[in-house]
Amino acid sequence: MIQYQKGRFAKQAHVAIPEGLFEEEHGRNGFAGRASQLYRRHPPNQWKRIEGPLRPRLIKTERLEPDDLRDPRGIPMPVLYNDDVVISVSRRAQPMPFCFRNADGDELHFVHQGPGLLRTDYGAMRYEAGDYLLIPRGTSYQVLPDTSDNLSLIVQTRGEIGFPERGNIGHYAPFDYGVLEIPELEPAEPDGQEWELRVKRMGQLTSVFYDFCPFDVEGWKGNLTVMKLNVRDIRSLMSEGVHLPPSAHCNFQAPGVAVCTFVPRPLEGDPKAERIPWFHRNIDVEEVFFVHAGNFSFGAGGRGPTPGTMFVNPLGLSHGSNREELAAARSNWRKDARSEFTAVNIDCTKPLEVSQEAATQSARRPA
């Protein structure tokens, strides 16, 4: 790999940044491709103004009002989408009075708030905040929340969702596949009652009616099923000496989409190592960053986004923290300091559109 260099720079990226300069990474293919670090006199996200359509977005998901918040027959609200992925918000307040089957793509639900029961062809499983629920395309399912105050993200992918290659890391980090849970078969429902199965294909819903429960499976075998992973079972990869990029925390991927999870962990112990992400301009990836829990301020006065906040960092614009957070992360250095937030980061290789519904509701109630 050929390396070039000019001027003042850090020999080890992300460590011992030259005094008074700010490090920005200009890289390809997320954090996996060719890259250079640029050492600047100013944070590159401190623009004076932006003219034109490109800008970072902040969406308070708990202020969105999907149809399923008030109408049991309602469906989640698409928020962001491209050809590969649709990211929706569900605030389902009552159990589905129907079964649902998505013929358009795999679904990965991230339960931000509210426990409940997921019933499927493969059986049923309880879910709670912090769970990922992986539902393969074509699975019939029913969501029955316990409470009325719920919020989940639903990532629908055109391609099949799988796990990233772990290579030299081995098979047991950032989680052992043995911690994945699958549903348990339920006792049979009595026949004679009408059941509705709503099938989504090309975004349109078709209802299929039965006089028996569609979850009438007495047994199954195979390697395709519904799975559950909770964030507390993710054991973050980390390094004493250098901050790792978000891609090190990827747990699920599909063509054009990677889902990463940041979980509580010790901060880098080397006093010269940067402890928060360097600036970067995401030239091949559009980023959706969703705060699930915890404090995100890095000691910068207790501020920081509240749980439920979603950031959209469009490819092309630089992003990162700010001067105050950088200064706080350096000045508050303690050997035993920890990062205590949990967040979900969805990287998309194609630019995302914001749905009309989300744009309207965001505009009506600005953050």
Ligand SMILES: [Fe+2]
């Ligand atoms: Fe980023």
